[in-house]
Amino acid sequence: MFWIIENFNTSELILLSLFPIIGLIFQHLFSVKTVKIIILVSSVLLLPFLTGYDFILSWLYELCVTIIIGGFFSFFVKDMTKNSQKITTSIIISLLLFIILGAIAAIDAFTGYQKTENKWTKNSYTVKYIRDQGFAGGPLMKYEVHHSPILGLYNKKIQTISDHSEKFNECILIFDKANVQFDKCTKKIITTP
Numbered sequence: 001m002f003w004i005i006e007n008f009n010t011s012e013l014i015l016l017s018l019f020p021i022i023g024l025i026f027q028h029l030f031s032v033k034t035v036k037i038i039i040l041v042s043s044v045l046l047l048p049f050l051t052g053y054d055f056i057l058s059w060l061y062e063l064c065v066t067i068i069i070g071g072f073f074s075f076f077v078k079d080m081t082k083n084s085q086k087i088t089t090s091i092i093i094s095l096l097l098f099i100i101l102g103a104i105a106a107i108d109a110f111t112g113y114q115k116t117e118n119k120w121t122k123n124s125y126t127v128k129y130i131r132d133q134g135f136a137g138g139p140l141m142k143y144e145v146h147h148s149p150i151l152g153l154y155n156k157k158i159q160t161i162s163d164h165s166e167k168f169n170e171c172i173l174i175f176d177k178a179n180v181q182f183d184k185c186t187k188k189i190i191t192t193p
Contacts, residue, residue, distance in 0.1 A: 012062040013105045017097035019066045020090040023073030027086070032075070039071040053154040110135050120182070122189040124148050127175075127182045140164075143182065145175040 026035050042064040048054075049061055077086045112134040119128045125147055132140040142162040148155050158178040171185040181190040 012059050013101040013108075014098065015059065015062055016066050016069075017094055017101050019070040020073055020093040020097075022066060022070030024077060024086060024090040026071055026074035027077050030074075032078070035071045035074050039068050042067045042071070048154050051156075053156045056148070056152060056155055118187075120187060120189055123192045124152070125178065125180050125189060125192045127173075127180070127189055143173055143184075145178045145180050145182070147178065 026038070030038070045064045046061060046068075055061060073090075077089060080086045080089070112132070115131045115133070117129045117131050119126055121127075125145060128144045128146065130142050130144055132142060134140075140162055142160050144160045145158045146155055147158055158180075159175045161173055161175070171183060172190070173182045173184060174180075175182070180192050182188070183190050
């Protein structure tokens, strides 16, 4: 449950509550074989997540998860004989999830935010200057280096240097894990692999 809170934002939590409706639509529109193919394609799209990469469109993983759960839900409602049972079950589960996940999203609204103040890109690497504001106190300012391969479809945060680091006050930031150097004084990425 904590993984959901940490990795999904408010709109993505609400999207997850729609899986019963998606399952009902799948059950009415597609054959079992087609639903299995849709589940398989969505599962394949989730594979980069295992290596730490995210889609550039932040909600795409959550959409894939919602489609997978909705596909399995379509197998569940297929066994129900009456359409009224299927519709009632789907609406009740969706409303309960909306209320529960909405409460989690409301609590999440008080945890703070991250805002990208500036970003610089060279080749498939991006350095971002980020303001990480918690619910209280001053912000944590940090530089992050991201790698975006395959035409920028995926994004992976490689390394972070925060303002509490001794490297932060130097003009040249060296991101060892990414083999990237960034010059804070001239605001340019110097080297990339």
